[in-house]
Amino acid sequence: MRRVTAIKNGTVIDHVPSGKALSVLKMLGIGGSMSNPVSLVMNVPSKKMGGKDIIKVEDRELTQNELDRLALVAPDASVAIIRAYSVAEKLEINLTAEVVNVARCTFSNCITTNHREPLPHRLLVTNRVPLELRCRYCGKTQDIEGLVDNLL
């Protein structure tokens, strides 16, 4: 059953973990102030995942940098760029061993909380499923939801 109509141009993000769609929108900076139509369905049945969320953003194609951000909350999401109602490109979210300059460490006493310190923010992926990241500097396990608030 199609819950949302096909889009002419834009980006479809499928296989977002159930309940994470709002975090994905936040990570992409998609809020009420943008004019593109955005469709969102949550908690739909999925053979692969049990349940999933789907997001369709019209007239906007995600960049690789934006995909890197998605890896923090939806590392296994599949992304399709739609042009003239057809899938023009399928993009992979490759969760690299290290997430650099995407989000600031969530630990309040980390040296990187000083915004003037110039070195890159580096989060090491220590486990992929479930996703676990640690700050390269302080070694603290990251609060994934908190990282959404700490996006750079």
Place this chain on the structure above:
Amino acid sequence: MPGIITMDDLTNEEIISILDDAEKLLPVARGELYLPLLQGRILGNLFFEPSTRTRMSFETAMKRLGGDVVNLGDVKTSSVVKGETLFDTIQMVDGYTDIIAMRHPRQGAAQYACDSARVPIMNGGDGAGHHPTQTMLDLFTIRSAHGTLEGLNVVLAGDLRYGRTVHSLSHALARFGCNVTFASPEGLRMPEEIVADLRAHGSEVVETTELLNHIDDADVIYMTRIQKERFPDEEEYAKVAGAYKLHARDLDGAKAEMIIMHPLPRVDEIHPSVDTTRHAFYFQQAFNGVVARMSLMCWLLGVTVPEDVNAAGVVL
């Protein structure tokens, strides 16, 4: 540039080699022998947080080996209060020195400094993070007492949440196959990342709120101070202050060779009555900070400690 930020920066073989060199350097640390292996080298002591033993033992270690020391001095009168970043401070001191010892209240500061520097950084404590040079002297003390680091029963007690010395030490003990028991108040348990790391390493970790029940089986009891300065408020500190107080009478059933260690300063977790027992090793442990750091600096600066230090040095 290689540095010592956590114990992961050293292999077991490197640890043993550094401890062997430390053993050789004992007469130099005691001031019985002059052996200027680090003559012409300058240590930068950057202590952004109060320190007595760590700062003084680094300084003594460098001077015993013929080197010199420059100090950041009081943070309140340095450029730090003017808002200088750690990155900039390190760029400056990096240019003045050959090696840096650093303590900082922010966790991760040592790794950050290491990534910013061209000279080796030795982590003298970063917030509630790690304190690997303390671990080297702790391992030296344990090996001196027991002749080995392997397979010992070690109880780490007190503030395991904020006590950085036990964070680094537990990693090292696990790697040498020690059985580690963590005794702490519920709110001061070892951070979950560290327990997870130790278990991933194959260690059987026991977590308990009881200390006295574990004394008789222990080869080492490592006491720590409740880190008052790291508590968010006085009320939280008051709930756990004085949770463990070790008294000489508690040691009646202990093994004869069991040693009690403490990174110092102590408050009231070890009663003075323990000081005169055969188990008290904490003052010897504090002395060992000099020799362990001498050896560590030689290793980091690529200076070989001669096999026969007596032949190489001048008797004082």
